[in-house]
Amino acid sequence: MMLVTLTAATAQNRTIPVNDDRGVSVEAPADPQRIAAISYLAVDVGLALGVEPERFAVTYMTKGRDPDFLLGLTKDMAPLGQRAKPNLELLTEFKPDLIVAMKRYSIGNAPAFEAVAPYLAYNIERYDESFREVAELAKAFGQPERGEALNAAFKQHLAETVARVPKDTHPRFQIMWAGDTPFSFHTENTAASIVAALGGDNIVGPMTQGGRFGMEMSLEAMLEKDPEVIFVYDSGPDRPQENNPIWGQLSAVKNGRVHYVGDQWVETNGPIAREIVLREAAHYLYPDTFPAVDVRAEAAKLVPPSLLK
Structure with missing residues (x-):
């Protein structure tokens, strides 16, 4: 029994290095259970990987709207306010073990976020950044191979669609x-x-x-x-x-x-x-x-x- 308990505790405390768009390598939990998403990126990647929605707290873009592309699943996630002005009190109450944020809306408060949990900041702006951001977050969620597969599948689907364009x-x-x-x-x-x-x-x-x-x-x-x-x-x-x-x-x-x-x-x-x-x-x-x-x-x-x- 003690061996099982120690093994579980070791797995829970294990970290992995994950790179963000600040150029920082962050020691993130290997199996995050409470993810604060300041933007929809972490939820998007997580759902594609099969991460349970109840693990997330999330900001919104337009108040009262739960995006269709996320299947409306954000409605049951803990709220963190608007993505441009995330509520630090709600964030702290959620007790995340990982924060994934849009860089331009969070970099000014980076020390406050880092005091709560490991903090990853991504631009979430350009096409050339998308594949790296998906790959890094898939690594943070413990599924690096699946992240690469998602990137490859999109590139293939894009090429197939382009081939059908008039x-x-x-x-x-x-x-x-x-x-x-x-x-x-x-x-x-x-x-x-x-x-x-x-x-x-x-x-x-x-x-x-x-x-x-x-x-x-x-x-x-x-x-x-x-x-x-x-x-x-x-x-x-x-x-x-x-x-x-x-x-x-x-x-x-x-x-x-x-x-x-x-x-x-x-x-x-x-x-x-x-x-x-x-x-x-x-x-x-x-x-x-x-x-x-x-x-x-x-x-x-x-x-x-x-x-x-």
Whole structure:
């Protein structure tokens, strides 16, 4: 009995080095049981790996909404407030043994997080970062081989989808937040990279050296570039861009090709989110070639059946 107890205690106390986007190697628990997710990335990776939802506490993006791409499972997770302003009191009460956070919303409070539990910070912004972030978190969850398999499966599915795209067709597109001067994503952003890989021509263009993953774009500039397909993050009922008379002059608006999309289009770096965005983007760009997407139904195919009981 004592040997069994000691073995269990040893396993519980074992740590492994996990790298984050600060360039820090963090000694994380080898089998985390209470994961504080400041953003959806850790939940996305965890569910794809079969980690039980009850292990997580999570922030939200839009209050009162439990994302369809995560099968609404966040509704039963302990709340941590809004991702841009996580509630440190709730975080401490949850007593996590691992914190996985969006870097830009947490780096300023890094010492406070590190006082609570090992803290991993990820950018969750660019396509080229997605594969590393998934691999590192899969390692943190004790399933490094499965993480590599998820990355390989996405690359294969992307290639298969690209092979079906109509030739010599490059619809101009834009991915944006609602606003008077919409914040719009450069091509390096994960969602924008996926749309561009499918043949889309991003009117926002690439990042500048050392610049952000997105930029504010006036409607006057939008009209000059005139996107044929617009993806707007559906963050609620406020849609101020629609009050500007220029909005109605855009080709995407006139042709009914403005799509209000879910949280997966903003936090696309996890294995479930990027697969859903790939399916949705293919349909929205080429509706005659690819079928419409039921987000929950597709997400259910991307998690182990044990989580759906």
